[in-house]
Amino acid sequence: MDRFRGLAVLALIIVVLPLALRNSYHYDVAIRIGMNATMVVGLNLLIGYAGQISLGHAGFFGLGAYASAILTSRYGWPPIAAMISGMAAVGVIAFVVARPILRLRGHYLAMATLGLGIIIYMVLVNESGWTGGNDGMNVKAFSIFGFSLANERAWYWVTGAVLLVAIVLARNIVDSPVGRALRAVHGSETAAQVAGIDTARYKVRVFVVSAVFASAVGSMMAHYVGFITPQVSSFFHSIELVTMVVVGGMASTYGAVLGAAILTMLPQLLSRFEGYEMIVFGLILMLTVIFLPRGLVPTIAARLRKSD
Amino acid sequence: MFRSMLRTTGFALAALALSAGAQAQAPIKIGSVLSVTGPAAFLGDPEKKTLDLYVEKINAAGGVLGRRLELYTYDDGTSAGKANTFVKRLIEEDKVDILVGGTTTGSTMAMVPVVEKAQIPFISLAGAVVIIEPVKKWVFKTPHTDRMAAEKAFEDMKKRGITRVGLLAENSGFGQSGKKETLAVAGKYGMQIVANESYGPKDADVTTQLTKIKNTAGVQAILVFGFGQGPAVVTKNMGQLGITLPHYESHGVASEQYIKLSGRAAEGVRLPAAALLVADALPKNDPQKPVVVGYEKAYKARYKQEVSTFGGHAYDGLMIAVGAIKRAKSTDKAKVRDAIERTKGFIGTGGVVNMSPTDHMGLDLSAFRMLEIRNGTWTLVN
Numbered sequence: 251m252d253r254f255r256g257l258a259v260l261a262l263i264i265v266v267l268p269l270a271l272r273n274s275y276h277y278d279v280a281i282r283i284g285m286n287a288t289m290v291v292g293l294n295l296l297i298g299y300a301g302q303i304s305l306g307h308a309g310f311f312g313l314g315a316y317a318s319a320i321l322t323s324r325y326g327w328p329p330i331a332a333m334i335s336g337m338a339a340v341g342v343i344a345f346v347v348a349r350p351i352l353r354l355r356g357h358y359l360a361m362a363t364l365g366l367g368i369i370i371y372m373v374l375v376n377e378s379g380w381t382g383g384n385d386g387m388n389v390k391a392f393s394i395f396g397f398s399l400a401n402e403r404a405w406y407w408v409t410g411a412v413l414l415v416a417i418v419l420a421r422n423i424v425d426s427p428v429g430r431a432l433r434a435v436h437g438s439e440t441a442a443q444v445a446g447i448d449t450a451r452y453k454v455r456v457f458v459v460s461a462v463f464a465s466a467v468g469s470m471m472a473h474y475v476g477f478i479t480p481q482v483s484s485f486f487h488s489i490e491l492v493t494m495v496v497v498g499g500m501a502s503t504y505g506a507v508l509g510a511a512i513l514t515m516l517p518q519l520l521s522r523f524e525g526y527e528m529i530v531f532g533l534i535l536m537l538t539v540i541f542l543p544r545g546l547v548p549t550i551a552a553r554l555r556k557s558d
Numbered sequence: 559m560f561r562s563m564l565r566t567t568g569f570a571l572a573a574l575a576l577s578a579g580a581q582a583q584a585p586i587k588i589g590s591v592l593s594v595t596g597p598a599a600f601l602g603d604p605e606k607k608t609l610d611l612y613v614e615k616i617n618a619a620g621g622v623l624g625r626r627l628e629l630y631t632y633d634d635g636t637s638a639g640k641a642n643t644f645v646k647r648l649i650e651e652d653k654v655d656i657l658v659g660g661t662t663t664g665s666t667m668a669m670v671p672v673v674e675k676a677q678i679p680f681i682s683l684a685g686a687v688v689i690i691e692p693v694k695k696w697v698f699k700t701p702h703t704d705r706m707a708a709e710k711a712f713e714d715m716k717k718r719g720i721t722r723v724g725l726l727a728e729n730s731g732f733g734q735s736g737k738k739e740t741l742a743v744a745g746k747y748g749m750q751i752v753a754n755e756s757y758g759p760k761d762a763d764v765t766t767q768l769t770k771i772k773n774t775a776g777v778q779a780i781l782v783f784g785f786g787q788g789p790a791v792v793t794k795n796m797g798q799l800g801i802t803l804p805h806y807e808s809h810g811v812a813s814e815q816y817i818k819l820s821g822r823a824a825e826g827v828r829l830p831a832a833a834l835l836v837a838d839a840l841p842k843n844d845p846q847k848p849v850v851v852g853y854e855k856a857y858k859a860r861y862k863q864e865v866s867t868f869g870g871h872a873y874d875g876l877m878i879a880v881g882a883i884k885r886a887k888s889t890d891k892a893k894v895r896d897a898i899e900r901t902k903g904f905i906g907t908g909g910v911v912n913m914s915p916t917d918h919m920g921l922d923l924s925a926f927r928m929l930e931i932r933n934g935t936w937t938l939v940n
Contacts, residue, residue, distance in 0.1 A: 273650035278643050376729070378738075384731030385686050386638060386664040471639065476671045479638045479664035486596075486635075517640070518647070521632050528595065 264410040277402035284409035287510035292463025298501035301436030306367025312483025314468030333469035344461035374480040386479030499545025589654030593661035596636030604869030641665035655889040705739035710830035712747035724753035724771035728784035736783030785810035790819035797823030830926035870907030
């Protein structure tokens with residue numbers, strides 16, 4: 251029952267929220283929260299549940315974004331076909347690189363995924379004949395069966411629906427034998443292997459799933475903004491995504507959503523600090539990690555349980 | 559004594575009257591999204607400082623149309639996606655009257671669809687030609703383009719009877735854009751690019767590429783498109799290889815640093831550069847002289863830093879905006895847009911601006927000066 255309660259609350263928030271959104275800027279922030287949350291829910295499977303760090307997921311986001319941009323603008327593909335092809339291609343790429351990369355642990359895994367992200371970034375910058383290089387490229391508006399998503403309101407509902415679907419998918423994985431296997435890997439990989447779990451296979455799978463999530467959101471973001479630059483796959487974006495997982499709470503799907511919401515809104519709220527925003531931002535992150543090391547949602551949930 | 563007191567009182571009264579008048583009316587809101595942090599911070603930082611400085615100056619002088627200017631700036635951290643959010647915020651939340659900003663081409667282009675939809679005049683501070691080609695109704699820009707730099711270099715080569723050029727472009731955003739534009743306009747000037755090589759911005763040795771260019775049959779000059787220390791390495795290597803072909807650089811090296819790093823090898827190098835960088839070397843009758851010297855003095859006095867052309871772009875953008883608001887006698891968005899499009903003979907740091915419905919930048923090749931390095935310093939060529 252517990253899993254439906256969370257979902258129902260979130261669905262209710264999504265339905266009621268437009269009452270508080272006064273203009274397209276407010277919608278824009280809400281849409282970005284939704285998209286980031288979708289991606290972080292996927293990334294959380296890898297980082298939070300399986301305990302494998304990735305500092306290169308913005309690379310997959312970028313690949314999805316550019317797949318959509320290039321296939322729709324240069325080859326006239328319908329956006330949905332471009333998006334699905336991008337997801338498939340990213341899935342294959344992630345699958346191929348996952349085995350060698352996920353054999354590494356700790357710092358080495360961090361380095362390898364970091365390198366992967368940087369390689370993708372360099373390719374996007376240097377293949378300027380395809381990607382427009384550093385100056386970026388235009389992306390057409392998203393349309394499906396002749397119906398196009400032209401304004402923020404339409405995007406809001408699509409993003410909300412996609413987020414809910416992503417959460418259902420993620421929860422299903424978490425609550426399945428796969429999810430238990432992943433948590434076993436997180437606890438102790440050696441112990442998991444002794445218990446007969448093919449740890450490599452599960453790690454590869456979850457890596458591919460999280461990469462495909464990233465690619466899908468990349469495609470959506472590209473169509474939504476209408477213009478992309480290789481910065482979407484930069485190292486800083488990867489860090490931002492990992493931070494969302496950590497602040498919200500590792501191994502907590504709704505924590506990931508909250509993390510995405512907080513880290514998307516903070517820069518907007520802090521923008522008045524003119525130049526000091528990075529300091530305030532850093533301070534908030536530090537305090538979170540020091541006082542809420544498990545992230546917001548798990549810590550608060552544990553407090554509530556104790557007081558019961 | 560008495561007279562000076564009287565004068566002071568008079569000034570105070572006038573100022574009071576002015577500020578009272580200014581307060582009576584709503585301020586004119588200028589919105590700006592700049593890349594103050596992130597990879598493009600070296601562009602965005604002087605832009606923000608310039609806007610801050612001149613908005614303050616204009617307000618101290620009584621504002622525009624008797625109204626105060628109010629500046630709203632957001633830092634996109636060199637992310638086009640964030641620029642897209644912030645421009646919505648400026649339009650919807652802050653309800654600005656005009657936009658001056660957009661440090662990078664990426665940020666600008668991510669703002670363009672929003673701006674066109676909201677129908678608000680927007681003066682970009684980014685370089686690429688795509689911003690104004692094709693012409694977008696509400697979008698203007700102040701910086702000269704990389705294409706103009708290539709054209710200026712070709713113009714000078716033509717005068718010297720050079721037609722076959724070896725191109726050496728840096729592997730950076732700047733270098734790649736330069737390469738694209740150079741190849742695009744070569745035909746127009748009857749130039750033949752007989753060699754086309756590239757190098758990395760951090761390469762410590764470029765002699766291989768240079769030797770290849772040197773050995774190309776019929777090459778008459780070398781054009782290098784790069785930024786920062788890369789071109790200095792190229793220049794030194796050319797000196798070591800004893801290449802005596804006429805050597806052209808782009809506006810990307812127009813800083814003292816380049817001469818210092820290249821040493822004697824830089825002698826005789828020619829490059830197109832904005833007037834701002836050679837403010838002191840400009841002849842007295844140059845129309846841009848008072849503007850660039852004035853800007854340079856004001857900026858240095860406030861921030862104790864060297865001026866850069868990027869800050870100059872922001873100065874030009876703000877002044878074009880203010881001029882248009884004055885001529886439109888209101889902040890009505892459509893009227894201000896039309897007034898910007900009719901900007902004629904505006905003398906900025908980047909050159910003389912003559913906008914038209916088909917040209918939303920309004921600069922011609924005279925915006926660039928041809929410089930030659932002689933005795934370790936910039937000298938204007940003809």
